[in-house]
Amino acid sequence: MTRALHAGFYGVILLWSLWPFIWQWVTSVKVPSNISRIPPLLPEHLSAANYSAIFSNETFIRVIWNSIAVGLGATAISLVVGAMGAYGISRLLERGRRWIMLSLLVVLMLPQVSVVTPLYRIVDLMGWGDTLWSLIAVYSIFSVPLVVWVMYQAYEEIPETLHRAARVDGSSEWTIFTRVYLPLGIPGLVSSGLLSLIFCWNEFLFALTFTSSYKARTIPVGISLFSGQYDFPWGEITAASSLVTFPIILIVIFSQKYLVRGLVGSGVKG
Amino acid sequence: MGRIDVKNLCMEYNQKRVLDRLDLEVLHGEFLVVLGESGCGKSTLLNLIAGLREPFSGQILFDQRDVTRLDVQSRNVAFVFQDYALYPHMTVEQNIRFPLENLKLNRREIDHKCDGILTRLRLNDFRNQYPNQLSGGQKQRVAIGRAMVRDPFVFLFDEPLSSLDPHLRDHLRLELKQLHKELKKTFIYVTHDQLSAMVLGDRVAFMDDGKIQQIGPPLQLYRSPANIRIARFFGFPPVNVLTATDFERLSGKPAPDSKMKFCIRPENLECRADSKGCFEVQWIQQMGAANFVYISVGKQTICGLGKGSLHKNQKVSCNFKSENLMIF
Numbered sequence: 336m337t338r339a340l341h342a343g344f345y346g347v348i349l350l351w352s353l354w355p356f357i358w359q360w361v362t363s364v365k366v367p368s369n370i371s372r373i374p375p376l377l378p379e380h381l382s383a384a385n386y387s388a389i390f391s392n393e394t395f396i397r398v399i400w401n402s403i404a405v406g407l408g409a410t411a412i413s414l415v416v417g418a419m420g421a422y423g424i425s426r427l428l429e430r431g432r433r434w435i436m437l438s439l440l441v442v443l444m445l446p447q448v449s450v451v452t453p454l455y456r457i458v459d460l461m462g463w464g465d466t467l468w469s470l471i472a473v474y475s476i477f478s479v480p481l482v483v484w485v486m487y488q489a490y491e492e493i494p495e496t497l498h499r500a501a502r503v504d505g506s507s508e509w510t511i512f513t514r515v516y517l518p519l520g521i522p523g524l525v526s527s528g529l530l531s532l533i534f535c536w537n538e539f540l541f542a543l544t545f546t547s548s549y550k551a552r553t554i555p556v557g558i559s560l561f562s563g564q565y566d567f568p569w570g571e572i573t574a575a576s577s578l579v580t581f582p583i584i585l586i587v588i589f590s591q592k593y594l595v596r597g598l599v600g601s602g603v604k605g
Numbered sequence: 606m607g608r609i610d611v612k613n614l615c616m617e618y619n620q621k622r623v624l625d626r627l628d629l630e631v632l633h634g635e636f637l638v639v640l641g642e643s644g645c646g647k648s649t650l651l652n653l654i655a656g657l658r659e660p661f662s663g664q665i666l667f668d669q670r671d672v673t674r675l676d677v678q679s680r681n682v683a684f685v686f687q688d689y690a691l692y693p694h695m696t697v698e699q700n701i702r703f704p705l706e707n708l709k710l711n712r713r714e715i716d717h718k719c720d721g722i723l724t725r726l727r728l729n730d731f732r733n734q735y736p737n738q739l740s741g742g743q744k745q746r747v748a749i750g751r752a753m754v755r756d757p758f759v760f761l762f763d764e765p766l767s768s769l770d771p772h773l774r775d776h777l778r779l780e781l782k783q784l785h786k787e788l789k790k791t792f793i794y795v796t797h798d799q800l801s802a803m804v805l806g807d808r809v810a811f812m813d814d815g816k817i818q819q820i821g822p823p824l825q826l827y828r829s830p831a832n833i834r835i836a837r838f839f840g841f842p843p844v845n846v847l848t849a850t851d852f853e854r855l856s857g858k859p860a861p862d863s864k865m866k867f868c869i870r871p872e873n874l875e876c877r878a879d880s881k882g883c884f885e886v887q888w889i890q891q892m893g894a895a896n897f898v899y900i901s902v903g904k905q906t907i908c909g910l911g912k913g914s915l916h917k918n919q920k921v922s923c924n925f926k927s928e929n930l931m932i933f
Binding site: 496 | 687703752
C-alpha cells in the first residue's frame with residue numbers, strides 16, 4: 336500500500352516537472368497544420384517538418400554557432416584565469432584568502448539585472464556592441480568566480496605536503512601548478528567547465544541586451560525572437576527548444592558526478 | 606661532505622616563539638634523530654633546514670657555507686614527508702624522474718640515473734605502477750628514491766613511519782637503517798616515537814621548549830637523561846618517579862635530599878617473592894620476555910621487573926642498584 340502511494344507520489348511529481356518538456360517534444364513532431372488541434376492528443380504520425388524547417392533556417396544555424404562560440408570562449412577564458420587564480424589564492428597567499436573568496440562569491444550572487452545597465456555602458460564604450468566578444472567578456476565575469484570557487488575547493492583537498500615536496504624537488508611555482516595541481520584538479524576543471532558552459536548556454540538577459548542583430552544573438556534570444564508580428568510558429572519554436580535542451584540533458588546525464596561535486600563545492604573525494 | 610651547523614636559530618609563529626636560540630651540530634654521515642613531543646618545534650626545525658621557511662634570526666650552515674637565505678631549490682636537500690607525498694597521478698618512474706626534469710638534464714642522463722635508482726631500490730618491477738597500488742614499504746622506497754636521485758646534501762625525514770602499523774614500522778626502520786649505511790649520507794629524522802629514536806639514531810637530540818635539551822647516543826639519553834622530561838620520555842613501561850618519602854619507603858634508606866625526585870626504571874627494579882616483604886603485588890603485566898609487576902608504595906603505584914613466578918597479592922621485596930637511580 337505504502338509502495339503504491341510512493342509510486343503515485345513520484346509519478347505526479349515526475350509528470351509535473353516533465354510536462355512542459357513532453358508537451359514541447361510532442362508538439363515539435365506534429366504536422367504544422369495540426370499543432371493546435373486536440374484531439375488527437377498524440378500525433379498520428381511523426382513529422383520532421385518543423386526540424387527540417389529550422390535546419391534550413393540560416394539565421395537559426397547562425398544562432399547555434401554563436402552560442403557554441405560564446406560558451407566555449409567564455410568557458411575557456413574562465414578555466415584558464417580561474418584555475419590559476421584559485422591556485423594563487425589557495426597556495427601562495429599568506430593572508431586575505433577569506434576576503435577574496437567572499438568577494439568572488441558576491442560577484443556570483445549579484446542579481447544580473449542590477450549590473451546590466453553599467454555593463455551595457457562599458458560594452459558600448461569599448462565599441463563591442465553586438466559582438467560575440469561582448470558576451471564572452473561579460474559571461475567570463477560571472478564564470479571566473481564559479482571556476483575559482485570550485486577549483487579552490489579542489490586544490491584545498493590536495494595534501495599540502497605535495498606542494499612542499501614539489502618545492503624540495505626543485506620546481507618553480509609554475510611547474511608545480513602545471514605538473515602537479517592542474518592534473519590533480521582535472522575533476523574540478525571538468526565540473527566547473529560544465530557549469531560554466533550551462534550558464535553561458537542558458538543566459539538570456541545579457542544576450543538580449545548586448546545584441547541587436549543575429550550577428551551575435553545566442554539561442555535563448557534567437558528562440559524568443561522566432562515569433563513574428565502576426566504568427567506564432569509553435570512547431571518551429573518547440574523543435575528549436577527541444578534541440579537546444581538536448582545537449583544539456585546529455586551533459587547532466589553523463590556527468591552528474593562532476594556536476595554534483597561542483598555544485599556542492601567539495602566533500603566528495605576524487 | 607654533509608656537515609650541518611645550526612646557530613642561534615629563532616622562529617616565531619603568530620608571536621609565539623617556536624624555536625628559541627637553538628644550536629645544533631650534525632656530523633657528516635650521521636643518523637641524527639630529533640625527538641620531542643608534538644608541537645615542540647622539531648618539524649619547524651626540519652623545514653628551516655630544508656629552506657621551506659625562513660627563520661626569524663640565526664644561521665644555518667652546510668659545510669660552513671651559509672645557506673640561511675637560500676631558497677629550497679638551491680639547497681639540494683631531500684625531504685621525506687610523513688605521508689610520503691608521492692605524486693598520485695604519476696607512476697613510480699615519473700615520480701623519480703620529476704626532480705631530474707626540474708634540473709633540465711638531458712633525456713639520456715635522466716634515463717640513466719632513474720634506472721640506477723630503480724634497480725638499487727628494487728623498484729624495477731613497479732616502475733609503471735601508481736602510488737596507490739604500492740605497499741607501505743614500496744612507497745617509502747619510492748619517496749627515498751625520489752629524494753636521492755638528485756644526490757642531495759642531506760636527507761630530512763618528517764616522521765615518515767608514525768602512521769603505519771607496528772609490524773610494517775619495524776620492517777621499514779630496518780630498511781631505513783640499512784639504506785643509511787649504504788648511502789653514507791647525513792640523515793636527520795624527526796619523530797615523537799622514542800622507540801624509533803632508540804633504534805635508528807646514531808645520536809638523538811631531545812627537543813623541548815624550542816631548544817635542544819640533550820644530545821648524545823640513544824643509550825646515554827636513556828641511562829643518564831639530563832632532566833626528568835627526558836627520563837619520562839624514554840622506556841616502556843614508563844619510568845617510576847618517586848617523592849623523597851616514597852623513595853624512603855621503597856629503599857628503606859634515608860633520601861639524600863627531600864626536595865628531589867627519584868626515578869628508577871621498571872627493568873632496574875627487581876621484585877622477588879619474599880614472605881617478609883613489605884610490598885604486595887597489585888597486578889601483573891605479562892610481556893612474554895619479561896613480566897612487570899605493579900606494587901603500591903605510599904599512595905603511588907610503581908612498576909618493577911618480576912623475578913621468578915609471582916601471583917597477585919603475593920608479598921615481595923624490591924631491590925635496585927644505586928647506579929641505576931636517577932635523581933632530579
